Structures are given as structure tokens and as C-alpha cells.
Amino acid sequence: MKIRTRLTLWYAAILTVSLAVMGAGTYQEISEQLRHDHSKRIWEHALDETSEMVLYVGLPAIVLGLLGGWWITRKALNPVTALTEAVEQKHDRNLRERLPGSGNGDELDRLTQVFNDMTSRLDNSFQRIREFTLHASHELKTPLTVMRGELETALGENTLTAAQKELLLSQVDEIERLTRIVDGLSLLTKADTGQINLDFEPVRLDELVRESVADAKILGQPHSIQVSLSACEVTMVSGDRDRLRQMLLNLTDNAIKYNYPNGTVMVSLAHDNGFAELRIENTGPGISPELQPRVFERFFRGDASHSKTVEGCGLGLSIAQWIVVAHHGSIQFVSKPSEHTTVTVKLRSEESHEK
Amino acid sequence: MRVLVVEDEKKTASFIRKALQAEGFAVDVCHRGNEALAAACAVPFDGIVLDIMLPERDGLSVLRQLREQQNRTPVLLLSARGAVNERVEGLNAGADDYLPKPFVIAELVARVRALGRRGNEPKSTLLRVANLTLDTVSHRAQRGEKFFDLTAREFRLLEFLMRSAGRICGRMSIIEKVWDYNFDPGTNLVDVYVKRLREKIDEGFEPKLLHTVRGAGYVLKE
Numbered sequence: 001m002k003i004r005t006r007l008t009l010w011y012a013a014i015l016t017v018s019l020a021v022m023g024a025g026t027y028q029e030i031s032e033q034l035r036h037d038h039s040k041r042i043w044e045h046a047l048d049e050t051s052e053m054v055l056y057v058g059l060p061a062i063v064l065g066l067l068g069g070w071w072i073t074r075k076a077l078n079p080v081t082a083l084t085e086a087v088e089q090k091h092d093r094n095l096r097e098r099l100p101g102s103g104n105g106d107e108l109d110r111l112t113q114v115f116n117d118m119t120s121r122l123d124n125s126f127q128r129i130r131e132f133t134l135h136a137s138h139e140l141k142t143p144l145t146v147m148r149g150e151l152e153t154a155l156g157e158n159t160l161t162a163a164q165k166e167l168l169l170s171q172v173d174e175i176e177r178l179t180r181i182v183d184g185l186s187l188l189t190k191a192d193t194g195q196i197n198l199d200f201e202p203v204r205l206d207e208l209v210r211e212s213v214a215d216a217k218i219l220g221q222p223h224s225i226q227v228s229l230s231a232c233e234v235t236m237v238s239g240d241r242d243r244l245r246q247m248l249l250n251l252t253d254n255a256i257k258y259n260y261p262n263g264t265v266m267v268s269l270a271h272d273n274g275f276a277e278l279r280i281e282n283t284g285p286g287i288s289p290e291l292q293p294r295v296f297e298r299f300f301r302g303d304a305s306h307s308k309t310v311e312g313c314g315l316g317l318s319i320a321q322w323i324v325v326a327h328h329g330s331i332q333f334v335s336k337p338s339e340h341t342t343v344t345v346k347l348r349s350e351e352s353h354e355k
Numbered sequence: 356m357r358v359l360v361v362e363d364e365k366k367t368a369s370f371i372r373k374a375l376q377a378e379g380f381a382v383d384v385c386h387r388g389n390e391a392l393a394a395a396c397a398v399p400f401d402g403i404v405l406d407i408m409l410p411e412r413d414g415l416s417v418l419r420q421l422r423e424q425q426n427r428t429p430v431l432l433l434s435a436r437g438a439v440n441e442r443v444e445g446l447n448a449g450a451d452d453y454l455p456k457p458f459v460i461a462e463l464v465a466r467v468r469a470l471g472r473r474g475n476e477p478k479s480t481l482l483r484v485a486n487l488t489l490d491t492v493s494h495r496a497q498r499g500e501k502f503f504d505l506t507a508r509e510f511r512l513l514e515f516l517m518r519s520a521g522r523i524c525g526r527m528s529i530i531e532k533v534w535d536y537n538f539d540p541g542t543n544l545v546d547v548y549v550k551r552l553r554e555k556i557d558e559g560f561e562p563k564l565l566h567t568v569r570g571a572g573y574v575l576k577e
Contacts, residue, residue: 141435142364145457149370152460155570156377172570179457180541187538214508218547246538253542313541 003080004073011069012062019058026050079108087115095123130192137186144182148175177313184315188298191322198240198326202350205235205276208245209269216252216265224262227252231268235276236350239327247323248278250316251343255282257312258302258341276349281342286335295333296321356401356471357381361391361417362433363409371404374460375467388412392420395428402470404463405450406433407441415441415448422449429470433458442537455527459571465522482517485577487556487564489517496556503555508533512548513556516565516575525572549573 031046079102086099098120101112154160155168190196209232217227237244255265263283270277287295287302294300299314317333324331329347358375362368363386372382383398385391388409395403395417407414418430432445432453442453452466482489487498494510496503505513511533516524526545530536534544553565566574 141456142367146364146366146370148457149367149374149460152570153370153373156374169570175457180539183539184541214506215544218551219542219544221551222547242535242537245536246540249536249540249542249544253540316541 004070004077007073008066008070012066015062015065019054019062022058023050023054026053083108083112083115090119092126095119095126130189133185134189134193137182137189140178140182141186144175144179148172148179151175181313181315184313184319185298188315188318188322191326196326198243200238200240203237203239203241203244205237205239205244205278205347205349206232206269208241208248209267209278212245212248212252213267215249216256216267219253220256220265223256223259225256225259225265226263227256227265227267229267231270233270235269235271237276237327237347238350239347240323243323243326247320247345250320251280251345254316255280255284255341255343258282258286259284271349274349276347278345278347279342280345281340283340286337286339286341287333288337289335292333292335296331356468357383357398358467359391359394359398359400359403360384361386361388361403361409361414362406363387364406367406370460371463374464378464378468380467386410388414388417392417395421395426396424400428402467403428403430404433404467405430407435407445415444418445418448418450431463431466431470455531458527459523459525461523461568461571462525462528465519469519469522482514482520484517484520484564484575485562486560487517489513498556498560505552505555508548509552509555512552516573519575521574521576523568523572523574529572545573 027046027050030049031043034046083099096119098116099112101109101116103109151168151172155165155172160168187196210229213227213229220227252265252267259265259282265280265282267281268279291302295302296317298318300317301314321331324345324347327347329345331346332344333341334344335341356379358380360368360371360375360382362371362384365386368384368386372384375382383394383400385394386409388411391403391405391409392412405414405418409417412420414432418432421428421430429451430449432442432450433456434441434445434453435456442455445453451470454463454466480491482491487496489496489510491514494505496505496510496513512529515529515532527539529545530540534540549565549567553563557563557565562577564575564577566576568574
């Protein structure tokens with residue numbers, strides 16, 4: 001029950017009780033006065049007088065009181081409603097924006113203050129985490145370059161045995177993997193801190209889709225995975241060409257990686273009502289429903305049993321999600337374990353909103 | 356050939372120097388922007404390997420200063436991977452080539468060697484390596500008597516490999532030059548394409564032309 005309703009009910013109860021007390025008092029008073037008349041029907045008369053009083057004076061007073069109470073609680077609670085709405089809009093990206101307080105020093109103003117202080121502390125912590133990740137990924141790049149360079153120099157020596165060479169080469173592979181992770185991490189952290197500017201221009205999304213499907217067909221061949229493009233309507237979007245290509249490649253590559261041998265990947269692009277809808281559907285073990293909300297998390301690997309067989313940096317879907325969100329679109333992941341998984345990307349298409 | 360290597364990270368500078376010396380280059384190293392500018396003005400180098408991130412004066416500023424002084428020494432920029440702006444800015448500032456970090460050292464050596472030749476080679480439309488030819492106008496590829504069809508992507512890949520024949524091409528350069536991706540796609544796209552290309556141009560022929568250099572990339576050579 002809303003505070004407002006509750007307060008009004010209390011109000012009504014109090015008024016009714018006071019009315020009853022008033023009625024009883026009035027009745028007493030009148031009957032006292034009438035007793036001196038010694039009339040026969042004094043009691044009835046007193047009752048009449050009292051009910052008239054209650055009906056014509058008391059009830060309107062109650063109704064007025066209720067309306068007034070309703071209005072006052074509304075006025076008193078309005079700032080609370082406004083505060084609730086403002087707090088609802090809070091997420092990890094806008095913690096720095098302060099909620100506007102009334103400045104009159106009342107209880108609600110104080111609450112707003114305290115809330116603002118709390119969010120700014122949270123913002124500082126988030127900021128520190130982001131900066132830490134950014135610095136860490138940056139600091140890791142140089143040693144990786146050095147390690148790689150020195151290993152390659154060592155590989156150039158003619159005195160190495162085949163086994164030693166193999167060992168060094170395997171190190172180079174691992175360094176490459178580490179580099180990929182560091183790159184992905186630094187990209188996402190830069191995106192978090194707003195350091196990446198997208199280059200928006202009109203882009204033929206259907207051309208990019210065709211291109212990435214052609215690449216995907218070839219990527220699927222070693223695993224006998226059939227990649228097909230079921231529909232591809234001419235679609236213009238406003239976007240960053242490179243980032244959209246990266247998103248398409250990440251999604252189609254995932255659809256191939258997390259698939260069964262001899263499986264299929266079906267891609268379609270349609271547009272409707274000002275929205276471009278890209279669907280990438282693949283067969284494969286999929287992800288259980290309780291884990292699905294977590295697929296866009298960084299380094300999320302799905303069910304542990306599948307994670308070992310698939311190579312990758314664990315950031316592909318996070319990067320794809322960032323790209324879609326940066327284009328003001330939405331991305332959805334639905335998986336029916338052991339049957340198929342569908343990723344749906346919706347982007348606003350260009351025709352609907354001319355610049 | 357005398358080369359100036361400008362890199363503030365001492366270890367990185369050291370293995371670049373070693374690798375270039377092993378290939379017969381004379382190498383000078385400096386770690387700071389101002390030092391680099393002074394050195395480049397004092398000595399006529401045949402090429403400069405220039406890191407963008409430098410103390411005091413960054414690589415781009417060194418490069419602009421050099422070009423302002425009409426110094427035309429070919430410059431290979433080392434940029435942080437994926438930083439598109441740096442790359443574009445670098446080429447606009449007058450760099451002749453760029454290499455994203457972390458790079459394959461063999462590729463760096465190959466690019467430095469290519470710096471010296473830059474501009475002298477007219478872009479031929481008929482490329483030839485052994486008995487493999489590629490006509491970049493008609494997109495026809497031929498080995499011996501046999502013609503084969505190439506997809507658009509395979510054509511660009513083969514063209515890139517043939518234009519850099521004899522030089523190692525790292526995966527990242529292939530991705531950048533053939534796919535125009537300025538990000539690491541995190542897939543084995545290049546390897547799969549190279550494998551397909553190899554099936555077309557090398558299967559049934561001797562000698563094999565398309566070689567894998569493990570840990571580095573690919574090279575097309577006899």
C-alpha cells in the first residue's frame with residue numbers, strides 16, 4: 001500500500017474518532033440542557049439534534065479534512081517520488097551526475113545529499129577500477145613486445161635443437177594469445193572510460209553482412225560447418241564501418257566456434273519500421289538458461305565442460321555488445337541447449353531518421 | 356644501410372638493434388625524441404625506425420619536425436595496435452610505413468629493408484614469382500599452364516604476398532592490408548585463407564611457393 005493511501009486512511013480514522021467524540025459530547029451537552037424542560041421526548045430530541053449536527057457539520061468537515069490531507073501528503077511526498085525516479089535512472093555510467101536537492105535543508109534534502117555522497121564515492125571506486133585495468137593492460141604491452149622480440153631473436157640461432165625450437169615457438173603462441181587478451185581488455189576499458197570515438201557515417205550494413213558471411217563460410221570449412229545467408233535486404237545504418245565489421249566477425253566467429261561439427265550457421269538481415277534486424281542462428285551445445293544473462297560478461301566461458309576445447313580471448317561477445325550499444329542498438333542472446341542459439345542485433349536504420 | 360632506431364624501451368631497442376645488425380645493417384639507437392631529432396639532422400640515415408611514444412618529444416612531433424626541415428629520410432613508425440588515429444596521423448605527418456606493436460621482428464627487418472627501395476619500384480600490373488603469375492588488371496592467376504579462379508579476397512591476399520615476395524608478412528599486416536581491419540579479429544581467418552590459397556597455387560606443383568614461418572607469418576618465395 002502506498003504511503004499516501006495509508007496516511008489518508010489513518011487520517012480518516014482519526015477524523016472519524018474525533019467526530020464520534022464530538023458527537024458524544026454534543027449529545028451529552030444537549031441532553032443536559034433539555035433535562036430542565038422535563039419534556040417527554042427529550043431523549044429523542046437530543047438524538048435528532050446531535051445527528052443533525054454530525055450530518056451537516058461533522059461530515060463535511062471530515063470530507064474537507066480528507067481532501068486536505070490527501071493534498072498535503074501528496075505535496076509532502078512529491079519530492080520522494082521525484083527522488084525515486086531520479087535514483088531509478090542511476091547506473092554505473094552516470095554516477096557522477098548529482099541529484100538536484102531542494103536546498104532547504106529538510107529531511108529529504110538531507111537524504112538527497114547523503115545519496116549524492118554515496119554515489120560519488122561509488123563513482124570514485126569504479127573510476128579507480130577502470131583506470132587500474134587501463135594502466136595494467138597498457139603496462140603489459142611493453143613486456144609482451146620485449147618477450148616476443150627476444151624469443152624471435154633466440155629462434156634465429158642456428159644452434160637450437162628441434163625440441164628447444166618447439167618450446168620457444170609454443171611460447172610465441174602463448175604470448176600471442178596473451179597479447180590478444182590484453183588488446184581486448186584495453187579496448188573495453190578505453191570504451192568504458194569514453195576514450196574511443198566512433199566514426200559515424202552512412203554504412204550499407206547488408207554489404208558488410210555479405211562480406212562477413214563470405215569470410216565465415218571459409219572459417220567454417222575446416223569444421224564442415226555450413227554457413228548460409230537466408231535473407232539480406234539492402235539496409236543503411238549510421239555507424240562506424242570498422243566497428244560494425246568487428247562486431248559481425250566476432251558474432252559469426254562465435255557461431256562457428258561454439259557449434260557441432262557438421263553444424264549450421266544461418267545469418268539473416270531484414271529491416272522493418274526503421275530498425276535493422278540481424279539474426280545469427282547456429283546449432284551447437286548452447287548455454288543453459290540460468291547462465292544466459294551472463295554471456296556478455298567479460299571472460300565468461302559458458303559451461304565449464306565446453307570451455308577447454310575452444311580457443312579465444314573470452315571477450316568477443318563483450319566487445320560485440322559494446323559496439324552495438326555504442327550504436328544505440330540492442331543485442332539479445334537466446335539459447336536452447338543442444339538445439340540452437342540465436343543472437344539478434346537491432347540497430348536503427350538510416351531511412352527512418354534523416355539528419 | 357645505416358638505420359636509426361628510436362625507442363625509449365631499452366630492451367625493445369636492444370633486440371631491434373640486434374636483429375637489424377644480424378641482417379647487416381649499421382644501427383644507431385637513441386631513446387629520446389630530442390636526441391633522435393639531433394641525430395637525424397647530423398647523420399644522413401637510410402631509414403629511421405621511430406616509436407610514437409617517446410619521452411620529451413613524441414615520435415609524431417619528431418617526424419613533423421624532420422619533414423619541415425626538408426629531411427626526406429624514410430621513416431617506419433611503430434604504433435600501438437588499434438590506435439587508428441595514430442596511424443592516420445603518422446602517415447599524414449609523412450611516415451613511409453607503420454607497424455603496429457607488438458610486431459614480429461622478422462617483419463620489422465623486412466619493412467626496414469623495403470624502406471630503402473620505396474618509391475623506386477613502379478607498381479607493376481603483372482606480378483611474377485617463379486612460374487606463378489598474377490595479372491592485377493584482369494585478376495587472372497596462373498601457375499605453369501594452369502589457370503585458377505580466385506575470390507576477391509584471395510586475389511588481394513595473393514597480390515599482397517606477391518608484392519612482398521621474399522619478405523615475411525605477419526598476420527597482423529595481412530589483416531590490415533588485405534582485410535582493412537585495424538583490429539585483431541581474434542580468429543584464424545588469415546591461416547584459413549592462406550591454406551585455401553596454398554591448395555590452389557601450390558598443390559601439384561614443385562617447388563612450393565607459399566611458406567609458413569611459424570610464430571611470425573607467411574612468406575611467398577621460391
